[in-house]
Amino acid sequence: MTHQHHNIENNTLAYSIEKNVEVHTQKCYQCGKCSAGCPVAEEMDLPPSMVLRLLQTEEPANEEKVLRSMSIWLCVTCEMCLSRCPMEIDIPSMMDFLRQKSIKEKKVNPKAKKIIAFHKSFLNSIRFTGRLFELGLILDYKRQSLNMTQDITLAPKMISRGKLHIIPDMVRDKTHIANIFKKTRNK
């Protein structure tokens, strides 16, 4: 891969991003369109353009700030930033990479716990049944997030509308799904 702007040091986060997901953070010239269009920028500690700027500095302290930020977890992957970026920088792919890196390095922002608990409950549900079991997901999430009272009135309303399975709908080849999870673990 040729670096289009300048050679970034190979021990930096910007370099790992380039190497793993082919996103060139140096291309950003801070126009701010990503942050202007981002639906959750108001809730973020670092708007997307700021994440890019911090990565460009190649400073370990700034990289740390990014990996410990709440922004990487608040990104909903709506893809608006990529769609509007004049340099076509794939910020959503970069965010996916940063989330996985943040978990691996145990730098997850404490406020992101509920969001990660939900994702984990979701994957747990499909690991065993191959298809999402919404009721199981909600119960497992409540257990993981200790959020017992949330949406307590919603489930009966969903059931009365026929919108919630009581028994999971499963794939037949559960071993195949289990093997896919096993082979892709910790990648």
Add this chain to the structure above:
Amino acid sequence: MKIGIYPGCSLTGSARDYNESVFALAEAFDIDFVQIPDWNCCGATAAHNLNKELSLALPARILALAEKHGLDEIVVPCAACYSRLVVTQHELKKNPELKNRVCEVLNMDYRGTSAILNVIEWIDKYIIPKLDGKISNPFSHKVACYYGCLLVRPDKVLRYDRAEDPQTMDIVMSKIGATTVEYPFKTECCGAGFSVSNTDIVSKLSGKIIEDAEHRGAEAIIVACPMCHSNLDMRRNDINKYWGRKFNIPVVFITQAIGLAVGLPASKVGLKRHFVEVNIS
């Protein structure tokens, strides 16, 4: 005529109404759907947030199964699943090494040859050409077409509609008698997968989408994604609480609106399962 369909998990549960309308429409237009045998979850947001390889392997299994069963065209009514499937096909085409790795994980052949249609493409190809003379109950209402994110983005990969002010849903709605309002919130995010883990964000973002549609005099918001529908409809109480006002506008799947227009009863297209009462017909 036989076409493959990947319903995805939502359509078997919280979006059962959407599923009923898609299948009712297929029946009304003599389309024979074949479900991809033993299909699995696409992995959704959780997989791509936490594990890139898994987020490609799960959709690849679905596509490989479709190929194995000779389904070279598959309809994906859920916009989120549609986006995951198309993105996976794109990534594996772009990177042969990654494709080999995924085939190894799956222990299956994968060629990446299936044509993946979103719900509007399916309607355009199989419903619209046969619409003449079928409309017994024109959907003569003023509506706001809400596309959401994943039907149109990432636009350079999906290459479907334009990313800003898309038109495909508006065109379909005008063909069944509706008038569509100018609507700048067409592709703003509803809060998506945060429905449970960060409901306040959903209430805030979905509220903006609803408020503007009401403000423009729309009688209904038309959607083509189960996640958008559940945030705008099932979460309406949370939205009303967050905004301190009561929004009444119903949220209707585009397939439900077409179903009504061709004379299908409201119950057959799942309209009785909504949280916000649908008082137009």
